[in-house]
Amino acid sequence: MKKNIIYTAVALIVGLLVGFLLFGGDSGNTTANSDNHEHSEAVAQMWTCSMHPQIMQPEPGDCPLCGMDLIPADAGGEGLALNEIKMTTNAMALANIHTMVVGNASETEGNSLMLSGKIMPNEEANAVQASYFEGRIEKLNVNFTGENVRKGQLLATIYAPALVAAQQELLTAASMKASQPALYNAVRNKLKLWKLSEDQISQIETSGKVRENFPIYATVSGTVSEKMTEEGDYVKQGQPIVKVSNLGTVWAMFDAYENQISQLKVGQKITVTSNAYPNKEFEATISFIDPSLNTLSRTVSVRATLNNKEAILKPGMFVTSKVQVAKSGEKQALISVPASAVLWTGNRSLVYVKTSPDEPIFEMREVTLGSKNGENYTIAEGLSNGEEVVVNGTFTVDAAAQLQGKRSMMNPVGQPEMDPTGHLAGIDRVEVPSKFQDQLKAVFDDYLTMKKALVNDNAETPKKAAGDLLKSLQKVDMKLVKEEPGHSHWMLLDKELQESALAISKTSDIDEQRDHFIHLSAHLINAVKTFGINQKVYVDYCPMVKGDLGAFWMSTEEEILNPYFGASMLRCGEITDEIN
DSSP: OHHHHHHHHHHHHHHHHHHHHHHTTHHHHHHHHHHHHHHHHHSOOOEEOSSOTTOEESSOOBOTTTOOBOEEOOOOSTTOOTTEEEOOHHHHHHTTOEEEEOOBOOHHHHTEEEEEEEEEEOGGGEEEEEOSSOEEEEEEOOOSTTOEEOTTOEEEEEEOHHHHHHHHHHHHHHTTTTTOHHHHHHHHHHHHHTTOOHHHHHHHHHHOOOOSEEEEEOSSOEEEEEEOOOTTOEEOTTOEEEEEEOTTEEEEEEEEEGGGGGGOOTTOEEEEEETTEEEEEEEEEEEEEOSSOBTTTTEEEEEEEEEOTTOOOOTTOEEEEEEEOOOOSSOOOOEEEEGGGOEEOSSOEEEEEEOOSSSOEEEEEEEEEEEEETTEEEEEESOOTTOEEEEESHHHHHHHHHHTTOSOSSOTTOSSSSOTTSOOOOOOOOOOOHHHHHHHHHHHHHHHHHHHHHHTTOSSHHHHHHHHHHHHHHTOOGGGOOSHHHHHHHHHHHHHHHHHHHHHHTOOOHHHHHHHHHHHHHHHHHHHHHHOOSSOEEEEEETTHHHHTOEEEEESSSSOOOTTTGGGGTTOOEEEEEEO
């Protein structure tokens, strides 16, 4: 009986404890549950399709593209806003991502204008040494381009059949000059027109001998800038033999943008610096401003003349110029950022802003560019004083945004990463020479070799193809991209393509190769859409790559062959775009 009483008492105590644990804190739990409910209502649940993540709807239902049931979409996670991305500290270090706090342009920057250009020969001091008679060059005394010549120096010796006949006429006329002085004078004048001197003509007449070879002397002093003939060549009367440049003065040719023209005028004093002599400034004067605007680059050529008596400025050198401009009555506050911070996609200029002071969280921001001063852009709209922007590794941050389906260079509206028709959006075509497109196509061909090898689960061929792609990238002449934003855009793309290809070339791990191939594909798609390769290309997409983050690739056929899964999921994917 005593044992039963003890058991009953223990059971009663345990029951009271359980009841207290379950219901004793009811008021506090009710408040917490209420807060959670309010939070869940504040974050509206969106629904998407597992095969078509571009579909986002506010309520469940069927996918309008494939009919599959929609599933709950991730609202951002980790407390991030819809279009913010978070990177790990390790990823930041590996990608060498740097940021800086931006501020208003300084007073000095506000009152000066930076121009970039290069040194060219002064065409007003150039001279072309021509042959004054037709014949064959027996001896050319100019051995190489860059050789110095002085006025009166023997440049070449020419065999001239017509001159031989004219000398014979002179000797015949000389024997009759007493009876036919007019004929004699006419023959002498004819030889003078061929630049024979009085002494040379008199020597022929006195000796009574016909000379077969005649000399050509330099009429100016300078540096040979171009050899236009070789020994043994037949030249016509007036045909150039060499071009001589007097480099005592040189031209500095700059390109000024439309919004800079009003601050420049002929006669304006400027200072010029060169990378070769970074601590030396050269005084110059603007001597010419092109009256026509280059409609492709939207720039005007500005020319300044520099004294070069020491011959230290060489044609082809890159130079920069600081032009002091008049202070305006009210200085406009402009933000200045390095050019490396800006991504350009045709009509849009983008930067990545660090939205959290303590964590690596970033968001894409569209900005309006002002003028470019040296290696910096002024930002007319889109940034505020004190904001922190990415200045190195901008493309890497953008690639991370693409993988997470957030707003990015290729994806201006965030999720979806493709437009409602299932096509990529947001990249505008830049008109470039066909030669540049051919060079870019060579890069694309190496990319296809890599892609086909990954489709076949081959890890060795991508290593070699990546090396070939790097060589093809080195042959791409960025000078052909005349438009300044296009030039800057290609320079950034080229850097990212090289880094991805280099990483693939250094590993035989096919999983690592496929990870780097994601980034290589994203940037090369951007390049092909921006510049074109004179070939129709399909852009394919698989939503299941990288843990359902999705990834793109390119192909030349409509058949889906997935390079990220190979034989295990060869047909996973769909065509999302066509680049013509």
